[in-house]
Amino acid sequence: MDIVIKNGTVVNAGYSFKADIGIRNGKIQSLGENLSGMENIDASGKYIFPGLIEVHSEFESSFEQTRSVDSFFKGSQAAACGGVTTVIDQVVQKPDESLMESFKNKEQRVEPHTAIDYSYHLHLNQIDEGTLEEISDLIDEGLPSFEISLQHARTQKTVKMPDLVRLMKKLSEYNSQLLVNSGNQIIFKLLRLQYGLTEDAQAIPNYPLLWPPDVEAESVLRLLNLARLFPVPLYFHNLSTRAGLRALHEYGGGLSNIYAGSSLHTLTHTSQVYNTPQGRNYTVSPPLRTPEDQAAVWQGLRSGQLQVLNSSHRAFTPEQKKLGTDLGLIPPGLSNIGALLSVLYTDGVTRKKLSLNQMINLLSAQPAQIFGLHQKGAVTVGKDADLVIFDPAEKWTLHHKDLHSDSLFSIYEGKEVQGKILMTFLRGKIISENGRFVGEQGAGQRIQRQL
Secondary structure: OOEEEEEEEEEOOOOEEEEEEEEEOOEEEEEEOOOOOOEEEEOOOOEEEEOEEEOOOOOOOEEOOEEOOOOHHHHHHHHHHOOEEEEEEEEEOOOOOOHHHHHHHHHHHHOOOOOOEEEEEEEOOOOOHHHHHHHHHHHHOOOOEEEEEOOOOOHHHOOOHHHHHHHHHHHHHHOOEEEEEOOOHHHHHHHHHHOOOOOHHHHHHHHHHHOOHHHHHHHHHHHHHHHHHOOOOEEEEOOOOHHHHHHHHHHOOOOOOEEEEEEHHHHHOOHHHHHOOOHHHHOOOOOOOOHHHHHHHHHHHHHOOOOEEEOOEOOOOHHHHOOOOOHHHOOOOEOOOOOHHHHHHHHHHOOOOOOHHHHHHHHHHHHHHHOOOOOOOOOOOOOEOOEEEEEEEEEEEEOHHHHOOOOOOOOOOOEEEEEEEEEEEEOOEEEEEOOEEOOOOOOOOEOOOOO
């Protein structure tokens, strides 16, 4: 064997066990006792997790006249040091490009630079006959998931109901997945006019009011009703409220292939942060919510109603956060991908809100299953050797520099965390070690996904 990781405790979604892990040619070749390889790594007292899967990163993501600061190389360094070995980012359809052209142009920019494995969701801003005809070709490229926004800072980037019906009808023919960013464009526009951007001390606390919880619930119900007519696999991205989760629970019964996820910051912070002097830095869509909403998200993760937790990494600097002529045009996003594992272990596992196996189910196993990453998501023979060696005993203080992002700040600045990533492996190669990136630019591969 090329490498053997010895004496660790393997943690998968459904079970944990002590074993040596034998790696050859980038794959897990064997699990057993007393294995030996050309290189042997002692993991006594440590956990061995499957590599994490970030289902919705936004590297180099445009917003108005700016873009998120982490390039694909920088973002993949941050991911690697956070135990993330695969990301699904976005191809955003441009008005002057076909969907296939948008994908190919994005791939030319990404492929030489990313240091971890990756795929894309295809974010649709226009739904016409040309776009609908391209869907089968993009599925053949291993890209079976298509994303829409039901509200956006710019109305032209929001999918209207007639187009949504046409899209769902077409996707149902191919059993392709639809990702939904919940909301209501008309209400969003009205609330942006109602809650103007004046002095920060007065305006920023109003930020969550642009995304009423009942609007999230209404959009969930709207999509579930359409899914009864057009049985498309649905994924509700970043549900954040009791109302939205209740709608999913009460009206999703009898439908198959309905999934939902939420984001790390939804679990750890509430809308109270918008009352602080740094509140503008924490604008994110959907916004941080009430303690009651936060408790509902935790319960949704425990119960399995929410299947995925992601970082929704979209990094902006404090200077960029000063942009925007109204509340809805402040660049939304946080730099979280490097904090995902240690923060969830600290706030979830050590505080007994989640079991260790539930955590891996949310961060790795379910993302792999739902989004068609069949060589990822578990420490089993034959899978890619995407692995994380994690020390559950080490305590440390998290600072923004630890996250390897160019955002220059973190919502987790100064947070005491327990559990630290010692090594991350991508297909059997070490890409991070003791918080340092040691991988290679361009080493990542685009994964052909199949639902």
